[in-house]
Amino acid sequence: MEIIGRYDEQQTLQQYVYSDRPEFVAVYGRRRVGKTFLIREYFKKDFSFYISGLANATKKEQLENFNTTLTQYGRRPYTLAKNWTEAFRQLIHLLTHSKKKGKKIIFIDELPWFDTPRSGFITGLEYFWNTWASSRPDILLIVCGSATSWIINKLLKNRGGLHNRVTRRMSIEPFNLAECEKFFHHKKIFLDRKSIVGSYMIFGGIPFYLNMFEKGLSLAQNVDKLCFAPNGALKDEFSILYSSLFKHSENHKLLIKALAKKRMGLTREEIIKETKLQGGGLSSLLEELEQCSFIRSYNAYEKKKKERLYQLIDFYSLFYLNFMINNRRSGEHFWANLIENAKHRAWSGYAFEQVCMQHIAQIRRKLGISGVITYSAAWRSKKSEPAAQIDLLIDRNDGIINLCEMKYAESEFIIDKKQDENLRNKKSAFINEAKIRKTVHTTMVTTYGVKRNEYWNNVQSEVTMNDLFVK
Numbered sequence: 158m159e160i161i162g163r164y165d166e167q168q169t170l171q172q173y174v175y176s177d178r179p180e181f182v183a184v185y186g187r188r189r190v191g192k193t194f195l196i197r198e199y200f201k202k203d204f205s206f207y208i209s210g211l212a213n214a215t216k217k218e219q220l221e222n223f224n225t226t227l228t229q230y231g232r233r234p235y236t237l238a239k240n241w242t243e244a245f246r247q248l249i250h251l252l253t254h255s256k257k258k259g260k261k262i263i264f265i266d267e268l269p270w271f272d273t274p275r276s277g278f279i280t281g282l283e284y285f286w287n288t289w290a291s292s293r294p295d296i297l298l299i300v301c302g303s304a305t306s307w308i309i310n311k312l313l314k315n316r317g318g319l320h321n322r323v324t325r326r327m328s329i330e331p332f333n334l335a336e337c338e339k340f341f342h343h344k345k346i347f348l349d350r351k352s353i354v355g356s357y358m359i360f361g362g363i364p365f366y367l368n369m370f371e372k373g374l375s376l377a378q379n380v381d382k383l384c385f386a387p388n389g390a391l392k393d394e395f396s397i398l399y400s401s402l403f404k405h406s407e408n409h410k411l412l413i414k415a416l417a418k419k420r421m422g423l424t425r426e427e428i429i430k431e432t433k434l435q436g437g438g439l440s441s442l443l444e445e446l447e448q449c450s451f452i453r454s455y456n457a458y459e460k461k462k463k464e465r466l467y468q469l470i471d472f473y474s475l476f477y478l479n480f481m482i483n484n485r486r487s488g489e490h491f492w493a494n495l496i497e498n499a500k501h502r503a504w505s506g507y508a509f510e511q512v513c514m515q516h517i518a519q520i521r522r523k524l525g526i527s528g529v530i531t532y533s534a535a536w537r538s539k540k541s542e543p544a545a546q547i548d549l550l551i552d553r554n555d556g557i558i559n560l561c562e563m564k565y566a567e568s569e570f571i572i573d574k575k576q577d578e579n580l581r582n583k584k585s586a587f588i589n590e591a592k593i594r595k596t597v598h599t600t601m602v603t604t605y606g607v608k609r610n611e612y613w614n615n616v617q618s619e620v621t622m623n624d625l626f627v628k
Contacts, residue, residue: 160198161343162336166327170199173325174260179296181286181322183312186329187450188303188402189365193266195329196299205252205261206230210270219271220244227251241281249289260297268300269307279311283318304402306445332362333516335628340364345372351604352376354622358508361472366391377493384481385491395477402449408434412442413469416452417478420507421535421546422468443467458536458550459591470511479504509565510548513602516625520602523624530554538586545586558593559600560584569608577612
């Protein structure tokens with residue numbers, strides 16, 4: 158199958174192949190983002206050894222799987238290893254007798270699943286790399302896993318025999334809008350750009366979800382079939398997603414549900430109040446969710462570290478918690494017939510803001526500041542009533558701050574007298590409270606642009622939905 162997008166990643170993989178040193182590459186990213194597909198399709202049948210861990214399997218079952226794969230690649234029977242050190246010793250034998258020229262590519266997928274309790278898997282992996290592979294410039298070891306927290310803590314932050322052994326790390330990110338559009342076209346699914354943005358607001362740029370779309374169906378029909386039909390493929394994805402990554406996922410889901418209630422995010426103290434979770438356990442939960450790209454942590458503009466905010470950024474989780482959980486009205490045509498209400502408008506506005514946040518590079522390009530050093534942040538007033546809130550501001554090194562107002566609309570967005578007053582109050586509150594000395598520009602980021610009227614001249618720049626599709 159053809160790889161869609163991922164141009165930088167493919168070039169990077171090519172560099173690893175032609176490297177003149179042994180390479181130990183850790184590939185990680187959100188579950189369903191396409192890590193395995195990228196590695197498998199890029200190298201095709203060029204592997205000297207390729208194996209995937211088994212979910213919820215015992216040490217014995219994992220070793221049997223390893224033994225079967227060794228036999229397939231070696232075209233000779235290997236005795237079943239009693240432990241992982243012996244298993245990796247057999248892999249060394251296989252690779253030593255390989256007739257393949259150039260880099261020998263070893264791909265171990267779903268690596269965390271091999272690490273069953275007291276299995277000694279990490280010890281075996283240490284043995285393989287430290288005693289043999291690390292001195293072989295013809296070895297390219299690629300390990301991959303959706304449990305990003307395991308990859309980071311057990312490999313990248315390893316303080317034992319694998320300390321600083323990973324030579325390269327590759328984080329696979331979701332598709333951007335341009336890649337989603339190309340992906341749909343490749344599948345002969347023709348959606349207008351507003352529908353593609355709508356799909357992003359629900360599924361993010363996750364190829365696994367987008368690959369389930371059926372051609373000939375509208376976005377709403379696809380959403381109904383996947384999420385709201387009695388046997389919808391993604392009807393139970395929320396539970397599956399978290400339980401497959403975390404052994405005790407109930408607290409992870411509890412934290413996600415709390416964060417879904419606040420657009421700008423919650424402080425640690427607010428999370429404790431909302432969930433009753435605290436201490437080191439809460440710290441681990443937050444770290445694991447952030448490492449797996451479900452949430453992000455950030456400091457609001459010029460705020461102290463102790464006021465750090467945690468925000469839900471996973472599109473599917475947000476959609477699920479707004480419309481799918483405990484929904485008794487779901488059915489084959491639920492989403493298609495959904496009448497726009499306050500809840501729907503609130504979700505649309507926030508989800509579109511998150512789409513924009515995932516495309517800040519495209520916003521910067523439209524503003525002509527790709528080459529300018531910038532800092533992106535959020536800000537909330539502590540003095541104005543009601544509290545002024547800016548979800549995205551771009552602080553530029555050329556003396557300007559773009560105050561970005563992101564609005565999802567079905568047509569051109571109209572700035573009326575009330576909207577104009579709100580924008581001016583936000584700008585004024587920000588300048589006065591944050592003691593801003595730079596020039597502040599109001600920038601509108603909308604689906605179809607801003608209608609020209611008497612208030613339009615108060616906007617210094619605008620970005621439209623089409624600008625977000627620029628590569």
